[in-house]
Amino acid sequence: MTRALRIVQRNAVVYRHVWRGSLFSSFLQPTLYLMALGLGVGSLIDARRAVVVGAPSYVQFLAPGLLAAACMQVASFESAWPIAGKILWNRNYHAILATPLRVDDLIVGELCWIAVRLTTVGTAFLIVASLFHAMSIAPATLLALAMAVLMGLAFSASILAYAATLKNGKDFNVLFRFVVTPLFMFSGVFFPIDRLAVPLQWIAQVSPLYHGVQLVRGLTLGALSLPAAAIHLTYLLLLLIAGFAAARSTFRRKLYA
Amino acid sequence: MNGAVILPRAATIHRLMSRDTPLIVARDLTKRFKDFTAVDGVNFAVHPAESFGFLGPNGAGKTSTMRMIGCVSPVTDGVLRVFGMDPRTHASAIKARLGVVPQQDNLDNEITVRENLLMYARYFDIPREVAARRADDLLTFVQLSERANSEVEPLSGGMKRRLTIARSLINEPEVILLDEPTTGLDPQARHAIWDRLYRLKQRGATLLLTTHYMEEAEQLCDRVVIMDRARIIAEGSPRALIEQYSTREVVELRAPDDERSVIREAVSAVAERIQELPDRLQIYTADAECALEAMRAAGVHPESALVRRSTLEDVFLRLTGHALID
Numbered sequence: 191m192t193r194a195l196r197i198v199q200r201n202a203v204v205y206r207h208v209w210r211g212s213l214f215s216s217f218l219q220p221t222l223y224l225m226a227l228g229l230g231v232g233s234l235i236d237a238r239r240a241v242v243v244g245a246p247s248y249v250q251f252l253a254p255g256l257l258a259a260a261c262m263q264v265a266s267f268e269s270a271w272p273i274a275g276k277i278l279w280n281r282n283y284h285a286i287l288a289t290p291l292r293v294d295d296l297i298v299g300e301l302c303w304i305a306v307r308l309t310t311v312g313t314a315f316l317i318v319a320s321l322f323h324a325m326s327i328a329p330a331t332l333l334a335l336a337m338a339v340l341m342g343l344a345f346s347a348s349i350l351a352y353a354a355t356l357k358n359g360k361d362f363n364v365l366f367r368f369v370v371t372p373l374f375m376f377s378g379v380f381f382p383i384d385r386l387a388v389p390l391q392w393i394a395q396v397s398p399l400y401h402g403v404q405l406v407r408g409l410t411l412g413a414l415s416l417p418a419a420a421i422h423l424t425y426l427l428l429l430l431i432a433g434f435a436a437a438r439s440t441f442r443r444k445l446y447a
Numbered sequence: 448m449n450g451a452v453i454l455p456r457a458a459t460i461h462r463l464m465s466r467d468t469p470l471i472v473a474r475d476l477t478k479r480f481k482d483f484t485a486v487d488g489v490n491f492a493v494h495p496a497e498s499f500g501f502l503g504p505n506g507a508g509k510t511s512t513m514r515m516i517g518c519v520s521p522v523t524d525g526v527l528r529v530f531g532m533d534p535r536t537h538a539s540a541i542k543a544r545l546g547v548v549p550q551q552d553n554l555d556n557e558i559t560v561r562e563n564l565l566m567y568a569r570y571f572d573i574p575r576e577v578a579a580r581r582a583d584d585l586l587t588f589v590q591l592s593e594r595a596n597s598e599v600e601p602l603s604g605g606m607k608r609r610l611t612i613a614r615s616l617i618n619e620p621e622v623i624l625l626d627e628p629t630t631g632l633d634p635q636a637r638h639a640i641w642d643r644l645y646r647l648k649q650r651g652a653t654l655l656l657t658t659h660y661m662e663e664a665e666q667l668c669d670r671v672v673i674m675d676r677a678r679i680i681a682e683g684s685p686r687a688l689i690e691q692y693s694t695r696e697v698v699e700l701r702a703p704d705d706e707r708s709v710i711r712e713a714v715s716a717v718a719e720r721i722q723e724l725p726d727r728l729q730i731y732t733a734d735a736e737c738a739l740e741a742m743r744a745a746g747v748h749p750e751s752a753l754v755r756r757s758t759l760e761d762v763f764l765r766l767t768g769h770a771l772i773d
Contacts, residue, residue: 196570203566204557207598281553287519288547289570289618290539447480447520 193291197299198306200286215267216311220260221318227380228252228324244413253324254407255379258338260315261308262399265342266370268304269349270362277354283445293441297434300350301343308342309335325410334409337423341402344426347433354440378403401425469494470530470622470653471516477524478511485511487677488525493622493655498648501657502664502759503674504771509657510550512674513626516655517547530621543571546620550627552607554599560610561586561595564617571618578617585613589643605636612643623647625656629663641666659771661759671759675767685759692765693757694719696735700749701727713745714738722764731761 232248245251276282283296312335319325352365376386377399383391394400401422408414469492478486486508493499501509514520515527518538527534529541555563561582568578586592589609594602599610608628615623628644629637644667648654658664664671665685673681673688681688702710707728711721714730717737722729732738735754742749763771 192572193570199569200555200566203562204555207557280556281549281551282555284519284549284551285553285555285567286570288517288542288545288549289567290543290572291570292539445519 191298193295194298194302196291197286197296198303201300201303202306212267216260216264216307217314219263220256220311220315224249224253224256224315224319224322224324228256229322244407244411249322249324250411251407252380253319253322254334254410255403257312257315257319257325257335258341258399258402258406259374259377259379260311261338261342262345262370262374262402264308264311265304265346266349266366268307269300269346270353270365271359273300273350273353274356274359274362277444278356278358287445293445294438296445297350297437297441301346301434304346305339305343308339312338330409330412334406337405337409338402340430341398341405341426344398344429344433347430347437351433351436351440354437354444373397373399378407398426398429468531471655472528473512473525475525476512476515476522476527478508478515478520479523484677486515489672489674489679491672491679491682493653495621495653496651498654498667498669499656500664500668500671501655501674502659502661502671502763502771503657504659504769506676507674508677509674510626513624513655513657517545517624518542543618544621546615546618546623548608548611548615548623548625548628550630552611554607554610554614556600557598559596559598560591560602563599563610564614567614568617573618581617581619585616588616588646589613590639603636605632605639608632608636608640609643612640622653622655625654627657627659629658629660661763661771664759673759673763673766675763680766681762688759688762689757692762694731695733695757696731697755697757697761698730698732698735698738698752699727699755700730700752702747702749706747706749709745710742710747710749713741713747717741720765729761731757
């Protein structure tokens, strides 16, 4: 495990040099969404007294969803191009594998680092949301944050596995345009999925972000039943395990041939 | 398998080993990919404090062999032991005692020169104070102390390679693997690298390098194996190989086709061998002056004639019929 933590250490050293580049997507963007949609659009919704499922106001409905979404976005970005860079362009993994570290250490290490990043991003968002009275800082919301991090890791593991199969970074564009962005829009972040046509609801329920949103929102608003929580949690854990197994396979094929 | 004679030299080897125990042993070592065989049943042994080279053209199997020794590519068949250990089961323990300078640079471009060394030291669990001290010593050794706090990206190719060499030494390795250490560098940078490697040699380090530059092999290696098309075709010291497979001197000349047969006639007495190449003729002889005399006597005046000593390139040409660099 110490070996995997060396990867976290390395990424932290690199981050000290490059942190400014990630400020917008990981911090500013979710905040802007919260303000524009939560407060701006929210004021229209609340004024018309529309019933927002389980939440006293739209911004309180939206904020937990955005917390989950922010984690998904950051997890996806951090698992895509930086990893491809370490495999294809800068070949940093090749350098690291010339030391006692093994392929498993790389994967575990990257996931640990992403967990650190997600916790930081989530905490920052939580603080901003609390300033807008959209969320409070309490044991329930901290647990919700942990769930958001777990969901992010489930995304990461699969994207890591995918990253090791690529010959160039352009393929990520397809992933982000046709998977990540639609998931972001239609997984229950901005509106409950029962607003969608029934066939689309089925598709939405396959989305890991949907399960993450349900867990985060449910814990935040106190509207989560134990059976439902068990289903969402199991789904995310299975996805994480499957992603990890896939990553081991694709990483080995690429780096230990 | 002990082929060469080990020259005694003052050594600063950290872990004592008997002079006869090879650090690396390969028997019928094979590497097969889906559609081709990269290494086909090679045999060699590398002894402590020697400078061992794999010489051969691109695609000969040198890098595949190095990668197996470096435990980053699984062995398909045969036996490979590094420090007496099997890469399949003791990869981490082996890698802890190796230093690797890869063919393509893989430095951390976003962080500084010094941070590269310090971070790499952490992968080996080297304590921070020790790592800091070693980093400073190594930066002095490769003459990069002034650039310790600059980012890596703007450095020249030669500086990056020197940094990579410094990095490969951070764990005080017993064997240093260098895969084409000067490919892609300008002549000045190349000589700077050779100088550093030569000093390492003098300190008793064991070097294992691959190259397709015969100059490099001749300058740096005590013993060389020549590889071509996944096989080892010759082994020995550069001097011994040249003596065995080539003559002392070579006359290289350009001459039109119709003159070639006349030249062949003229030098037949003094030439041991004549190699016809597309653009020139190479006459292998013990005495180049005699050959030139014989040609003048026969009334032949070639467009250009160059006299030089035999090199490993000539050995390679003799053994395979094609050049090291195509």
